Amino acid sequence: MARFNLYQEEQHPSPLQYTWLEFQKNHIAMGGLVCLVLFILITVFCPLLAPFDPNLQKTGNILVPPSWDANGGITHIFGTDGLGRDILSRVLYGCRMTFGISILLVVFALLVGVGLGAIAGMSKGFRSSFLNHTLDSIQAIPTILIAIIIIAILGTGLVNSMWAIVLALIPQFVHQTRDFVRSELSKEYVMAARLDGASKIQLFARSILPNMGETLVMQATLALSISILDISALGFLNLGAQAPSSELGALLSQGIEVAYIAPWNIALPGGALFLMVVSVNIVGDGLRSALKNRLLH
Amino acid sequence: MLNILLRYTNLIIITLFILSLLSFALAYLFPGDPIEIMTGLKLEELQKLQNQSVNIGYDPEGGVLSQYGHYMSELFSGNWGVSFNSGQPLYEEIMQSLPASIELSAYALTISLILGLPLGFIAALRHHKLPDYTLLSFSVVGYSIPVFWLALILILVFSLHFGWLPLSGRLSLIFDVPNKTGFILIDILMSDIDNKHAVLLDALRHLILPTLSIAIVTTTLILRITRRSVIETLNSEFIQAAYARGLTTRQVLVRHGIRNALIPILPLLAMQFPTLLTNAMIVETIFSWPGIGSWLIQAIYQQDYSAIQAGMLAVSVFVVLFTMSIDMLLRLTDPKRKKVERGTI
Numbered sequence: 001m002a003r004f005n006l007y008q009e010e011q012h013p014s015p016l017q018y019t020w021l022e023f024q025k026n027h028i029a030m031g032g033l034v035c036l037v038l039f040i041l042i043t044v045f046c047p048l049l050a051p052f053d054p055n056l057q058k059t060g061n062i063l064v065p066p067s068w069d070a071n072g073g074i075t076h077i078f079g080t081d082g083l084g085r086d087i088l089s090r091v092l093y094g095c096r097m098t099f100g101i102s103i104l105l106v107v108f109a110l111l112v113g114v115g116l117g118a119i120a121g122m123s124k125g126f127r128s129s130f131l132n133h134t135l136d137s138i139q140a141i142p143t144i145l146i147a148i149i150i151i152a153i154l155g156t157g158l159v160n161s162m163w164a165i166v167l168a169l170i171p172q173f174v175h176q177t178r179d180f181v182r183s184e185l186s187k188e189y190v191m192a193a194r195l196d197g198a199s200k201i202q203l204f205a206r207s208i209l210p211n212m213g214e215t216l217v218m219q220a221t222l223a224l225s226i227s228i229l230d231i232s233a234l235g236f237l238n239l240g241a242q243a244p245s246s247e248l249g250a251l252l253s254q255g256i257e258v259a260y261i262a263p264w265n266i267a268l269p270g271g272a273l274f275l276m277v278v279s280v281n282i283v284g285d286g287l288r289s290a291l292k293n294r295l296l297h
Numbered sequence: 298m299l300n301i302l303l304r305y306t307n308l309i310i311i312t313l314f315i316l317s318l319l320s321f322a323l324a325y326l327f328p329g330d331p332i333e334i335m336t337g338l339k340l341e342e343l344q345k346l347q348n349q350s351v352n353i354g355y356d357p358e359g360g361v362l363s364q365y366g367h368y369m370s371e372l373f374s375g376n377w378g379v380s381f382n383s384g385q386p387l388y389e390e391i392m393q394s395l396p397a398s399i400e401l402s403a404y405a406l407t408i409s410l411i412l413g414l415p416l417g418f419i420a421a422l423r424h425h426k427l428p429d430y431t432l433l434s435f436s437v438v439g440y441s442i443p444v445f446w447l448a449l450i451l452i453l454v455f456s457l458h459f460g461w462l463p464l465s466g467r468l469s470l471i472f473d474v475p476n477k478t479g480f481i482l483i484d485i486l487m488s489d490i491d492n493k494h495a496v497l498l499d500a501l502r503h504l505i506l507p508t509l510s511i512a513i514v515t516t517t518l519i520l521r522i523t524r525r526s527v528i529e530t531l532n533s534e535f536i537q538a539a540y541a542r543g544l545t546t547r548q549v550l551v552r553h554g555i556r557n558a559l560i561p562i563l564p565l566l567a568m569q570f571p572t573l574l575t576n577a578m579i580v581e582t583i584f585s586w587p588g589i590g591s592w593l594i595q596a597i598y599q600q601d602y603s604a605i606q607a608g609m610l611a612v613s614v615f616v617v618l619f620t621m622s623i624d625m626l627l628r629l630t631d632p633k634r635k636k637v638e639r640g641t642i
Contacts, residue, residue: 139571140570140620142572144574144579144590148605148609152323233443233444233445249443249445252449259449259453259457270449273446277443281440
């Protein structure tokens with residue numbers, strides 16, 4: 001927005017402000033951000049928003065169609081499932097579960113990954129090459145296989161499937177951090193800090209880490225979409241969240257039984273899942289191009 | 298050249314050795330008796346066999362090292378134990394289901410390459426114009442769609458609502474095709490049954506929905522990778538130099554653009570292999586496709602630990618061999634390539 005400027009001083013936005021300005025120019029990305037914020041709000045305020053208890057079974061109201069259907073009612077906006085549970089409440093709680101858990105997993109994987117990546121980037125020789133080879137082999141194995149091994153050892157359950165996903169998410173953070181640290185270490189501002197006598201830890205924490213924040217956020221959005229897809233896929237296969245839980249993947253697999261007579265049972269949870277992943281991906285894409293365009297200034 | 302070959306052979310052997318160690322360790326990690334998990338037989342049956350003085354190499358007093366040695370020698374002789382549940386030899390079961398998975402993924406990958414590469418080029422050449430935006434939004438949608446939801450919707454629409462395509466399996470039960478290679482289309486073509494055309498048509502109709510569900514996701518991945526690579530190539534200096542020499546756009550593309558843009562695509566594609574396999578395994582379960590993915594997931598449901606152990610080893614060896622050979626191929630063909638490149642889609 002052009003604003004009348006009384007002073008002749010030039011304004012130089014900070015890098016963060018630049019990113020935001022670039023991001024704002026992309027309307028689709030802004031739409032994605034609004035959607036994402038909506039999902040965060042749902043995750044936090046879910047008990048206030050949901051009209052019913054997600055596990056409340058009303059035997060009189062089995063398989064009520066959604067309200068836009070001719071036979072639907074206004075009490076259950078998204079209809080009910082085979083046990084008379086309100087789908088809107090279940091989808092809301094499911095969003096909370098899937099989205100909240102995914103965020104937790106990403107944060108955990110990010111902390112571990114950045115730590116390991118910093119070690120790999122700052123060190124040379126055997127330690128770094130050992131780490132690389134181990135991570136490469138983990139990355140080559142499909143998540144679902146890791147999940148199957150862990151579940152076979154520990155038994156099915158949400159927590160066990162979470163371990164599998166964290167294990168699959170960590171390598172990309174390590175690679176990202178390591179490559180970034182490697183390229184920054186040869187730059188002059190790091191050299192200046194090193195000449196001042198900064199230790200390796202200080203170099204990483206004070207000089208390199210602050211510059212890495214935005215790339216990490218971008219990587220985290222990518223990891224978030226993978227994590228959402230994985231946790232719901234495991235829930236769908238009955239390897240993760242188990243039946244009465246309202247995790248979105250588990251909801252879908254429960255909906256299959258009545259899919260033909262009540263297709264809204266799989267259409268609505270799946271749609272919510274899809275919207276969630278799309279918004280995360282759009283925000284990630286927008287962030288990436290904003291970061292790229294910022295460097296052009 | 299020889300140096301690279303030797304290094305990769307070395308790497309593959311070490312990785313396979315570690316995998317075998319891990320697989321051996323799984324027998325101890327899974328709940329139950331290790332010997333039961335490795336053989337798939339119950340302890341009483343083993344002792345009965347031992348009493349009948351059948352030499353099965355069962356030696357409970359031997360140390361871990363000798364156990365590992367026996368395990369490896371049995372593995373190499375094709376004796377992978379039997380399944381807890383079906384009692385069938387695992388080697389044969391795996392050799393039947395692995396080709397089915399490879400077949401499904403290969404068709405899906407072929408379709409995605411045929412569609413994804415040209416679309417990626419179109420999007421990149423019309424960068425920041427309408428085709429680019431259309432294709433890009435299509436790709437974001439396809440890339441975010443959960444593959445199991447997509448498969449369910451396809452089933453609902455095409456199998457249940459319209460009834461055009463079959464719901465599950467590889468072939469109608471009325472047909473009986475002898476199993477030779479495990480690849481259904483090849484088996485049909487090789488066999489000498491009546492109505493070959495009808496059988497082939499039926500197999501193809503069964504293939505459409507599962508292939509499509511995997512291919513939609515993979516196509517969008519390839520589209521994004523190609524688009525990014527082409528845009529980066531077209532912005533590089535040798536392209537500008539080519540324009541400066543007065544070449545037309547078509548000449549620049551054919552002589553310099555396409556070949557250089559294709560080089561970075563392959564390693565990024567290879568990195569998407571685990572995603573493709575995960576999707577294939579999920580889709581197999583939904584369509585009851587008798588592949589290794591649905592076989593493993595069934596094994597988990599039934600707590601068939603001997604099957605899980607053998608299946609994991611087979612799949613991970615396959616994945617390692619595949620990724621490493623692609624890596625080696627890239628190293629051999631691309632002299633610029635020093636290290637494994639990593640990128641984002």
